[in-house]
Amino acid sequence: MGKTLAEKILSENSGSDAHAGDIIIARVDLAFLQDGTGPLALRQLEESGLEQIANPERVVLFLDHAAPSPSLELANDHIILRQFARKSGAQLYDVGEGVCHQLVVESYANPGEVIIGADSHTVTAGALGAFATGMGSTDVAIAIALGRTWLRVPESFNVAVSGGFTKGVYAKDLALHLIGRLGADGATYKSLEFSGEAIANMSMTGRFTLANMAVEAGAKTGLFPTDEVTRAYLESRGRSALFRSLRPDPDAKYERAIAIDASSLEPMVSKPHAVDNIALARELTGTKIAQVFIGTCTNGRLDDLAVAAAILSGKRCHPKTRLLVAPASREVLREAISAGYIQTLLEAGAVLLPPGCGPCVGVHQGVLGDGEACLSTANRNFRGRMGNPEAHIYLGSPATAAASAIAGEITDPRELV
Amino acid sequence: MLRGKAFKFEDNISTDDITPGRLFHLRSNLPELAKHVLEDVAPSFGSMVKPGDFIAAGVNFGLGSSREHAAIVLKMAGVEAILAKSIARIFFRNAVNVGLPVLICDTDKINDGDELEIDLVGSIVKNLTNGTKLPIGEFPEVMLRILEEGGLIPYIKKHGDFES
Ligand code: SF4
Numbered sequence: 001m002g003k004t005l006a007e008k009i010l011s012e013n014s015g016s017d018a019h020a021g022d023i024i025i026a027r028v029d030l031a032f033l034q035d036g037t038g039p040l041a042l043r044q045l046e047e048s049g050l051e052q053i054a055n056p057e058r059v060v061l062f063l064d065h066a067a068p069s070p071s072l073e074l075a076n077d078h079i080i081l082r083q084f085a086r087k088s089g090a091q092l093y094d095v096g097e098g099v100c101h102q103l104v105v106e107s108y109a110n111p112g113e114v115i116i117g118a119d120s121h122t123v124t125a126g127a128l129g130a131f132a133t134g135m136g137s138t139d140v141a142i143a144i145a146l147g148r149t150w151l152r153v154p155e156s157f158n159v160a161v162s163g164g165f166t167k168g169v170y171a172k173d174l175a176l177h178l179i180g181r182l183g184a185d186g187a188t189y190k191s192l193e194f195s196g197e198a199i200a201n202m203s204m205t206g207r208f209t210l211a212n213m214a215v216e217a218g219a220k221t222g223l224f225p226t227d228e229v230t231r232a233y234l235e236s237r238g239r240s241a242l243f244r245s246l247r248p249d250p251d252a253k254y255e256r257a258i259a260i261d262a263s264s265l266e267p268m269v270s271k272p273h274a275v276d277n278i279a280l281a282r283e284l285t286g287t288k289i290a291q292v293f294i295g296t297c298t299n300g301r302l303d304d305l306a307v308a309a310a311i312l313s314g315k316r317c318h319p320k321t322r323l324l325v326a327p328a329s330r331e332v333l334r335e336a337i338s339a340g341y342i343q344t345l346l347e348a349g350a351v352l353l354p355p356g357c358g359p360c361v362g363v364h365q366g367v368l369g370d371g372e373a374c375l376s377t378a379n380r381n382f383r384g385r386m387g388n389p390e391a392h393i394y395l396g397s398p399a400t401a402a403a404s405a406i407a408g409e410i411t412d413p414r415e416l417v
Numbered sequence: 418m419l420r421g422k423a424f425k426f427e428d429n430i431s432t433d434d435i436t437p438g439r440l441f442h443l444r445s446n447l448p449e450l451a452k453h454v455l456e457d458v459a460p461s462f463g464s465m466v467k468p469g470d471f472i473a474a475g476v477n478f479g480l481g482s483s484r485e486h487a488a489i490v491l492k493m494a495g496v497e498a499i500l501a502k503s504i505a506r507i508f509f510r511n512a513v514n515v516g517l518p519v520l521i522c523d524t525d526k527i528n529d530g531d532e533l534e535i536d537l538v539g540s541i542v543k544n545l546t547n548g549t550k551l552p553i554g555e556f557p558e559v560m561l562r563i564l565e566e567g568g569l570i571p572y573i574k575k576h577g578d579f580e581s
Contacts, residue, residue: 386438
């Protein structure tokens with residue numbers, strides 16, 4: 001019987017013949033923490049009494065969620081993480097370096113690896129063919145010490161995307177469409193495995209967006225086969241030697257097959273307060289937007305800023321709408337400056353935030369007021385997510401975000417591109 | 418045998434509902450964070466829940482962020498077990514890791530305030546208020562072992578590793 005990508009990676013990793021449903025002990029190739037989950041993980045690590053760190057080169061701490069710190073409590077949490085890195089030899093990315101998932105794909109993730117992070121969007125690295133999944137602080141703490149974790153080999157859904165995207169429609173729209181179709185728990189415990197023409201032609205940026213949002217359907221991981229696009233990306237990151245060709249067996253057994261024609265998709269928006277509460281952007285015309293946020297581990301990459309800058313070039317944000325932009329990493333910011341995107345966005349009225357999570361998780365920088373609505377390029381719109389349970393969050397692509405910033409209300413970007 | 422009162426919750430209670438991002442700065446002060454447990458969805462829950470009580474929720478309980486703080490503050494508030502029609506993956510692991518039982522059963526048969534008796538060995542929830550008996554869904558062996566030790570940290574302290 002053929003194997004899915006998940007079964008292949010986990011079989012090789014554990015040196016066993018792993019099939020969906022099996023419990024395996026996996027070698028952890030990369031374990032990471034961020035500033036919201038890291039302090040608890042370090043307390044648990046200490047409590048466990050385990051003194052060793054299996055592989056400090058492959059343990060990474062990111063200060064990204066509350067960066068720079070908005071409060072004394074979080075500043076003290078940051079001290080704990082910095083001290084641990086110094087003492088253990090673990091890698092540290094301090095405030096301003098960017099969002100953990102972007103830094104993981106820029107500098108660490110490789111095809112065939114098992115990656116666990118104390119953050120649910122760890123799934124992002126699945127775009128590079130890594131079995132990457134989020135866990136809580138205790139699980140990651142133990143993996144840091146032992147270099148191992150237990151995993152249940154997931155059943156897989158084959159998401160086959162045919163056709164090509166039409167103008168103004170992006171991987172984000174596909175992600176929202178897919179989650180709307182599956183439901184927020186439609187893929188719980190499963191691996192989403194992507195295939196088809198639209199996936200083969202998709203840039204790494206688009207693949208990262210799609211993999212990132214796999215968890216919004218409950219999935220354990222979102223996996224892409226590796227190809228020339230993967231190879232070129234790794235090469236650009238100085239990791240060409242780590243490229244490996246990975247694809248599922250032709251007779252792999254999938255629990256479910258989902259077929260989507262990319263050419264039939266339109267710009268999509270998730271409405272409050274659930275990611276699977278989707279609508280077409282054009283159906284929401286007239287919905288006033290007080291704040292637009294472009295950034296996050298979903299859509300804060302160079303190509304995303306390029307799309308937004310192209311739409312906002314020579315235009316101004318609506319007088320009743322503020323636009324916040326947080327590049328996903330320092331490198332994205334530097335490249336966006338070189339390419340002129342930042343200049344364009346600033347001229348359009350954008351507020352530039354430091355690389356990091358920005359207002360995504362309600363800690364600081366752009367907390368919404370009562371009754372205000374935000375159109376965000378993030379991955380979640382749960383009640384209270386951006387710091388105020390009385391606010392409303394809509395999710396869309398960078399193009400939809402930019403178009404809505406100009407109009408001051410939700411706008412189908414095809415009117416402008 | 419566990420016995421207590423059920424607090425009923427809707428579908429899709431997220432970790433942002435349990436421990437909102439605006440309280441991010443309290444994550445290293447768990448007793449303080451626990452005072453706000455679920456306050457955006459059920460403002461009176463924190464003051465009404467008693468040690469030994471249960472949460473009976475709908476589908477996909479605990480979806481969203483990986484913050485284990487959510488499972489910890491529920492436990493600190495006195496919640497003895499979570500019953501739901503389904504549980505989000507990361508929350509499931511987190512709850513077990515902190516020694517909080519999460520049980521899959523048909524919570525439609527449970528109303529807010531019902532008295533429940535849970536037999537973990539016999540895998541059955543008895544609703545003492547309306548007399549129904551609800552079977553509990555299967556639990557992976559490895560999670561049972563972790564739960565039996567009271568969580569992953571005590572498990573590792575005792576066994577040193579996953580295999581033994
Ligand atoms: S950008 Fe948002 S979703 Fe991504 S890691 Fe940061 S807080 Fe989480």
